[in-house]
Amino acid sequence: MYRETEILQQTSPGIIGETGEFTINVGPQHPATHGVLHLVITLSGETIKKVEPHLGYIHRSIEKMCESLNYRQFIYVTSRMDYLSAHINNHACALCVEKGLQIEVPPRAQVIRILMDELTRVASHELWWGAMAMDLGAFTPFFHAFRERESINEIMEETCGARLTMNYIAPGGVVQDLHPDFQRRVKEFLKLYKRKIHEYDELVTGNIIFQNRMKGIGMLSAKDAISYGVTGPAARGSNVSSDIRKIQPYEIYDKLEFDEVLETGCDSFARYMVRIREMQQSIRIIEQLIDNIPEGDFQAKTKAVLKLPKGEFYTRVETARGELGVYIVSEGGTTPYRIKFRSPGFSNLSVLDHIARGSKIGDLVAMMGTLDLVIPDIDR
Amino acid sequence: MFLTDYIKDVTGALKSLATGMKRTLYYFTHHKEIITEQYPDNRATLVMADRFKGEVVMPHDEKNEHRCTGCTACELACPNGTIKVVTKFDITPEGKKKKAIDKLVYHLELCTMCNLCVQACPSDAIKMAQTFEHSVFDRSKLTKILNNPGSKIMEGVE
Numbered sequence: 001m002y003r004e005t006e007i008l009q010q011t012s013p014g015i016i017g018e019t020g021e022f023t024i025n026v027g028p029q030h031p032a033t034h035g036v037l038h039l040v041i042t043l044s045g046e047t048i049k050k051v052e053p054h055l056g057y058i059h060r061s062i063e064k065m066c067e068s069l070n071y072r073q074f075i076y077v078t079s080r081m082d083y084l085s086a087h088i089n090n091h092a093c094a095l096c097v098e099k100g101l102q103i104e105v106p107p108r109a110q111v112i113r114i115l116m117d118e119l120t121r122v123a124s125h126e127l128w129w130g131a132m133a134m135d136l137g138a139f140t141p142f143f144h145a146f147r148e149r150e151s152i153n154e155i156m157e158e159t160c161g162a163r164l165t166m167n168y169i170a171p172g173g174v175v176q177d178l179h180p181d182f183q184r185r186v187k188e189f190l191k192l193y194k195r196k197i198h199e200y201d202e203l204v205t206g207n208i209i210f211q212n213r214m215k216g217i218g219m220l221s222a223k224d225a226i227s228y229g230v231t232g233p234a235a236r237g238s239n240v241s242s243d244i245r246k247i248q249p250y251e252i253y254d255k256l257e258f259d260e261v262l263e264t265g266c267d268s269f270a271r272y273m274v275r276i277r278e279m280q281q282s283i284r285i286i287e288q289l290i291d292n293i294p295e296g297d298f299q300a301k302t303k304a305v306l307k308l309p310k311g312e313f314y315t316r317v318e319t320a321r322g323e324l325g326v327y328i329v330s331e332g333g334t335t336p337y338r339i340k341f342r343s344p345g346f347s348n349l350s351v352l353d354h355i356a357r358g359s360k361i362g363d364l365v366a367m368m369g370t371l372d373l374v375i376p377d378i379d380r
Numbered sequence: 381m382f383l384t385d386y387i388k389d390v391t392g393a394l395k396s397l398a399t400g401m402k403r404t405l406y407y408f409t410h411h412k413e414i415i416t417e418q419y420p421d422n423r424a425t426l427v428m429a430d431r432f433k434g435e436v437v438m439p440h441d442e443k444n445e446h447r448c449t450g451c452t453a454c455e456l457a458c459p460n461g462t463i464k465v466v467t468k469f470d471i472t473p474e475g476k477k478k479k480a481i482d483k484l485v486y487h488l489e490l491c492t493m494c495n496l497c498v499q500a501c502p503s504d505a506i507k508m509a510q511t512f513e514h515s516v517f518d519r520s521k522l523t524k525i526l527n528n529p530g531s532k533i534m535e536g537v538e
Contacts, residue, residue, distance in 0.1 A: 069459050076459060159431065161429070161432055161493075162433055202402070206396045207396050207397065208392065208396045208397065
């Protein structure tokens, strides 16, 4: 059975051994871990020798649950994995089912999906920005970030009917057509965002305390980022090109103009800057699409009961945290035989031990913040 | 050389802190920019979005009639087993047996507001309500029967 004391004895014999090392627990209930993440940290004085994440506190066996749900039902469960990019998770699953059934999604539905994806990405990065600053002791930015995020949430509430777990995507398109007010509300948001974005730099990015705590901390070389399987903004901060929207475009991302944000700093500050700049790229995508939503159906004609042909299907999308892969094995029935999610959070967490070794305990929270961990995404 | 760098660092640092403080002071003096909603106090004026998914309800008209045929499409579509349809057999005036719902049991405590039941319903008998204050003192109060007592199916709904 799982015993905390046994694990502690294995990781470091005696709480303070002969070498002067000692072990402390961060979490599972800790304000800085954003969820039930449990880190067992071996310290020598203030220097981190080892970080061991213990997982499973919020494991809900989503992959196993999906095996008993049909292809329309299993999409909603995936909102609960990475709840900050719930819409993008749903998108990945719908793409996989559509790949199996070879459904052509109408252009209007594709544009709606991408608009929602990018709004979700901005909302997710804004929450991250507020939480990141709060981890480092600044409380005000959290409220500034939530002000902009709130207007995105209101748009989601109006069109999708929910603020966080939208469940707006069905195989073949989207569930409902856009709300008549959608375009006006998004344009209002864009105006608000442009008026307020300079505050982010004034409050946090330019701040000397923030910069000193971020620059040169948590170095992750490009080689290590690739070998640990780090994706998303965390990898792009180390100059690793990993944007699925560019590498393997889905929907109409290949027709849109946006840049893959890359930073060469390899440290926490580079990963921070990637997300700040990525928000502006998302805004650029929204601006291109908001006036060009094609008319037509919002959903392709599908059968009432979906049956995937026998075989294996894999799709991947870029969530706010990195690459999300959905792997479905079908035996030809109405439910999947096996589902596997390749979640970005799990791979990004694996690198924490590597980047934290040798640095001070006070910097651990800053490093963890820049990896943007969402614990339900790690455990699933 | 060392001294000039040191002074430059200190002035730069102070400047960056002052920039942040300026922003904070701006909001301290500009109360109109604050957008916080005083939630429990603004209940009377609070309007939820018309698509907001609060709970499943079954609309009845003034004659206490609903549109549910008891086809169990919602029960099959629900991923959590939230809805249970209990059917009975009515005797029509011609003397035939006709299937109708006895009660439509809805477990709010299991519901995740995914909207799949409303989409699955072929006769638009159920819809999502915009209520969201669901807390009660007893869990059994969350199990609801959606059709009103004594209600029957609307004419012409098959």
